[in-house]
Amino acid sequence: MAMPAGTPVIEARDLTRVYRRPRTSLTRPGEAVHALKGVSLSVARGERYGIVGESGSGKSTLLRLLCGLDRPTSGSIRFAGQEIVGRRDLRFLRNDLQIVFQDPMSSLDPRMRVRDIVAEPLVAQRLPVGTRVAELLDEVGLPAAAAERYPHQFSGGQRQRIAIARALAPAPKVLVADEAVSALDVSVRGQILNLLADLIDAHGLTLVFVSHDLSVVRHVCESVAVMSEGEIVESGAVDEVWAEPKHPYTRTLLRAVPTLEGLL
Ligand SMILES: Nc1ncnc2c1ncn2[C@@H]1O[C@H](COP(=O)(O)OP(=O)(O)O)[C@@H](O)[C@H]1O
Numbered sequence: 001m002a003m004p005a006g007t008p009v010i011e012a013r014d015l016t017r018v019y020r021r022p023r024t025s026l027t028r029p030g031e032a033v034h035a036l037k038g039v040s041l042s043v044a045r046g047e048r049y050g051i052v053g054e055s056g057s058g059k060s061t062l063l064r065l066l067c068g069l070d071r072p073t074s075g076s077i078r079f080a081g082q083e084i085v086g087r088r089d090l091r092f093l094r095n096d097l098q099i100v101f102q103d104p105m106s107s108l109d110p111r112m113r114v115r116d117i118v119a120e121p122l123v124a125q126r127l128p129v130g131t132r133v134a135e136l137l138d139e140v141g142l143p144a145a146a147a148e149r150y151p152h153q154f155s156g157g158q159r160q161r162i163a164i165a166r167a168l169a170p171a172p173k174v175l176v177a178d179e180a181v182s183a184l185d186v187s188v189r190g191q192i193l194n195l196l197a198d199l200i201d202a203h204g205l206t207l208v209f210v211s212h213d214l215s216v217v218r219h220v221c222e223s224v225a226v227m228s229e230g231e232i233v234e235s236g237a238v239d240e241v242w243a244e245p246k247h248p249y250t251r252t253l254l255r256a257v258p259t260l261e262g263l264l
């Protein structure tokens with residue numbers, strides 16, 4: 001979708017999301033969970049934007065809203081300048097934004113061959129498949145023969161390569177990743193992160209990358225927002241946040257999770 005220069009790709013304002021836990025009493029409603037308490041952010045075109053925070057801080061909730069997979073309780077989200085909250089036809093979003101999830105075993109259909117998995121978004125959008133599957137497999141470092149096989153025949157890292165190939169298939173402008181390397185062995189994590197970084201560069205993509213691990217975010221992102229209990233408590237250039245964390249919570253995160261240090 002065409003966009004005036006300088007328009008943020010994603011602009012979120014004052015997002016809240018309240019979940020209701022199932023009721024445990026006949027007379028009282030289920031307890032409210034305030035998963036997001038007024039989150040605003042802006043992602044520029046071509047930016048690699050990280051969202052970091054411990055488990056339960058609201059990262060996945062925020063990401064689902066940004067992708068139009070769920071609706072905020074209140075607030076506004078603009079994608080390429082267009083409001084998506086309350087809008088029914090989100091086809092423009094589906095075309096331009098693709099998602100890579102944490103666990104490729106549950107996000108890849110085990111009964112489908114890799115060829116059909118990778119081609120699926122093309123078929124869904126009635127785009128020509130042609131030689132795209134072979135090209136995409138090559139781009140993510142898998143042999144052409146992988147196309148005829150099934151997800152369980154691959155390692156975790158290879159499955160995430162398949163998920164990345166599928167995400168790139170419709171030539172999106174924005175790639176969104178939720179804990180995309182968190183389920184992988186530490187030794188494979190660096191390879192998949194480097195692959196992601198290379199592909200983002202090669203295709204000039206905008207990246208929104210969620211992780212509980214700031215060292216992982218630092219490896220692929222230039223900016224970061226730190227989330228705690230449904231709020232962004234600190235944001236800025238990732239190197240600055242890393243070197244001089246201002247919020248006590250960020251310092252705790254830094255002490256807790258430097259899993260990539262010394263590995264890359
Ligand atoms: N569908 C849901 N129903 C009720 N509570 C939810 C639901 N999804 C998430 N939550 C709650 O919202 C909070 C944020 O969760 P989530 O966005 O998954 O955090 P993160 O991805 O950072 O681990 C947590 O307290 C979680 O238990």
Ligand SMILES: [Mg+2]
Pocket residue numbers: 059060061178179
């Ligand atoms: Mg999550």
